[in-house]
Amino acid sequence: MCWEFLVGNLLVGSLVLDNQVRVRRCGAYTRSSVTAQSRDDKRGIVITGGSKGLGYSLAREFLATNNSKVVICGRNADRLQAAVASLQTEFDDSCIQGVRCDVSNASDVAALASFAAEKLGTIHFWINNAGEVTGKKLLADVDAEEIVRVSGTNVVGSLLCCREAIRLMRQQESSSEPIYHIFNMGFSRWGASFTKSACTHKSTKVALTQLTRSLSEELQAAGLSSIGVHNLSPGMVLTDLLLKDSTPVARRFFNTLAEEPETVAKDLVPRILATRGTGQSIECLSPASAFFKVATGFPQIIQGGRFFDKDGNRVKIRGESYQENGVKLM
C-alpha cells in the first residue's frame, strides 16, 4: 500500500515536472527576459491567414519539425479557434496559439504583434500569407467593396504586418547577417506574365514583389542587418484563391500544375528555414517545371486526373470532405 502510494506520487511528480519542462520550452516570455529566451531553442513563427489553406498547412509543417512555436491569425474567429484546437490536439498545446486579426486593420495588426511577442519571445520568421482574390470578372463589374477588401488584405495587410514585424525584430538581439526573416507572397519573376488571374489579384501580387524588393533595400540602407525580407511564390495551390470561379478547362490543367496545400507546405518549410541573406525568392513553379508538368501530364489535362475529372468536378478521396468549389476541408 505504502509502496504503491510512493510510486504513485513519484509518477505524478515526474509528470508535473515533465509538464513544467514542456511549458518552459514553449511558454510565454516577455521580451526583456533574455535568459529565458536563450534557454528556449524553438523558433518563433508568425503566419497570417493561418486558419485554412496554405497558411494552416505551413503551421502544421513547422510544428511537425518539433522545433517551432507558431502563432497563427485569421479573420474568422470560429474558424481560427477550430484550427488552433485541431493543431493543439496534434502537437504540444503551448506551441500553437492563435489570435483573431484582420490584417487590413492597423489596430488588429498591432494586437497580433504584441500577442506574438508575448507568446513567442523572439520572432524568427513572419510569413504574410493572408491573401484574397476578387471574383473573376471585368474590374468594372467587381463590387467596389470587394476591391477595397481584397487590396486591403493583400497590400495594406502586408505593409502593416511588415511594419509591425520590423518593429519587433529590431528590438531583438542584433546580428551582422539576417537572422530574422519576413516573407511576402508576391509573384515570382515570371508568374505575373503567366498567371491568368483577375487584375486585382495580379496588380496586388506585383505590388508585393516590389514591397519585398524596396523593403529589403531600405533595411540594408538603414543598417538593420538582422532582418531579411523575401518573396514566397507557392505556385498553384488547391485553395479558395485558386479555385474560386475557376473554369473546367483550368481545373483540368490544375491536375498537373497544382498541388494540395500540405504538399506545397512540405516543400516550402525546409526552404524557408534554410533562407539566408535578404531579398531572396522562394518559388515553387518555374517555367521549365510548368512546361515539363504540362507535357508529361497531358493525359490528365485531356481526360481528367488526380484532382478533377474531365468536366471539372472534384475527384473525391474517401474519408475526405470538400467545399463546393473543390477545396479539401482540413
Ligand SMILES: *[C@@H]1O[C@H](CO)[C@@H](O)[C@H](O)[C@H]1NC(C)=O
Ligand atoms: C517529432 O516528434 C514526433 C513525436 O515525438 C515524432 O514522431 C517525429 O518523428 C518528430 N519529428 C521530427 C522531424 O523530429
Ligand SMILES: *[C@@H]1O[C@H](CO)[C@@H](O)[C@H](O)[C@H]1NC(C)=O
Ligand atoms: C479595427 O478592428 C477593431 C476591432 O478589432 C474595430 O473596433 C475597428 O472598428 C476596426 N477598424 C476599422 C477601420 O475597421
